[in-house]
Amino acid sequence: MKLKFGFVEEKRPASLSPVKFCHVSHLFIASSRSDFRAQGGPNSAELAGMKTKKSRVSQARRRSVEVSPQPTLDAGILTLLERDHRSMKELMAKLKDDKTNTKRFATFRKLEKLLHSHMVAEEKALLEPIKTNPKFEDEAIEGLEEHEIHRVVIASIQRVKDPDRRYVRMRSFCEILTHHLREEEEELFPEYKRLTAKVTRRSVGRAFLKTRKKTNSNRENLGALDTVATSR
Numbered sequence: 001m002k003l004k005f006g007f008v009e010e011k012r013p014a015s016l017s018p019v020k021f022c023h024v025s026h027l028f029i030a031s032s033r034s035d036f037r038a039q040g041g042p043n044s045a046e047l048a049g050m051k052t053k054k055s056r057v058s059q060a061r062r063r064s065v066e067v068s069p070q071p072t073l074d075a076g077i078l079t080l081l082e083r084d085h086r087s088m089k090e091l092m093a094k095l096k097d098d099k100t101n102t103k104r105f106a107t108f109r110k111l112e113k114l115l116h117s118h119m120v121a122e123e124k125a126l127l128e129p130i131k132t133n134p135k136f137e138d139e140a141i142e143g144l145e146e147h148e149i150h151r152v153v154i155a156s157i158q159r160v161k162d163p164d165r166r167y168v169r170m171r172s173f174c175e176i177l178t179h180h181l182r183e184e185e186e187e188l189f190p191e192y193k194r195l196t197a198k199v200t201r202r203s204v205g206r207a208f209l210k211t212r213k214k215t216n217s218n219r220e221n222l223g224a225l226d227t228v229a230t231s232r
């Protein structure tokens with residue numbers, strides 16, 4: 001008899017009774033109750049109990065996703081970096097749409113904080129450790145230098161008092177940052193993925209998240225800190 005597990009169909013091992021099999025999985029949906037009972041499956045009371053248990057499990061899962069979007073420790077470094085990148089791109093798009101200088105400065109402040117935390121964590125977990133590896137040396141050193149340019153330009157933006165001039169610098173900075181993110185995504189990340197094992201990327205991801213959490217000064221958990229899923 002076949003039992004359905006979410007999206008996967010799996011055969012019940014002969015060593016397990018249908019009830020034990022259900023208890024192990026919690027996700028089981030009997031394809032037909034009557035078929036199931038005819039083959040020694042659970043009675044109505046057992047089915048009701050399993051249904052309640054299943055609903056308690058799914059409620060708990062829902063709550064854990066809604067209330068606490070904690071990053072999973074299994075997320076690989078590339079997944080986490082790209083999530084940060086995506087948040088930065090969203091903030092840059094918002095900055096472009098913002099109509100007042102007050103809104104623009106608030107958006108830029110958020111972007112700047114996210115970028116600061118991202119750069120520190122990216123350097124510590126990824127760029128510094130790989131910069132002596134001949135396979136990644138060029139991209140890592142280029143990345144580190146570009147981070148320094150970001151810091152210099154951000155400091156220059158903070159010094160400008162005139163709002164219009166400040167906005168022009170912010171827009172120019174976004175072009176520099178967009179170029180940097182694209183280069184990482186198109187050159188460093190695919191190469192790093194090709195030459196490293198998944199277990200390495202997960203362990204580097206854990207180190208990255210540790211520093212990201214420590215250096216995050218935004219109120220919201222943006223990018224990698226809002227990660228709830230998969231690894232790469």
Ligand SMILES: [Fe+2]
Nearest residue numbers: 081118122184
């Ligand atoms: Fe990055």
Ligand SMILES: [Fe+2]
Nearest residue numbers: 119122143184
């Ligand atoms: Fe970077």
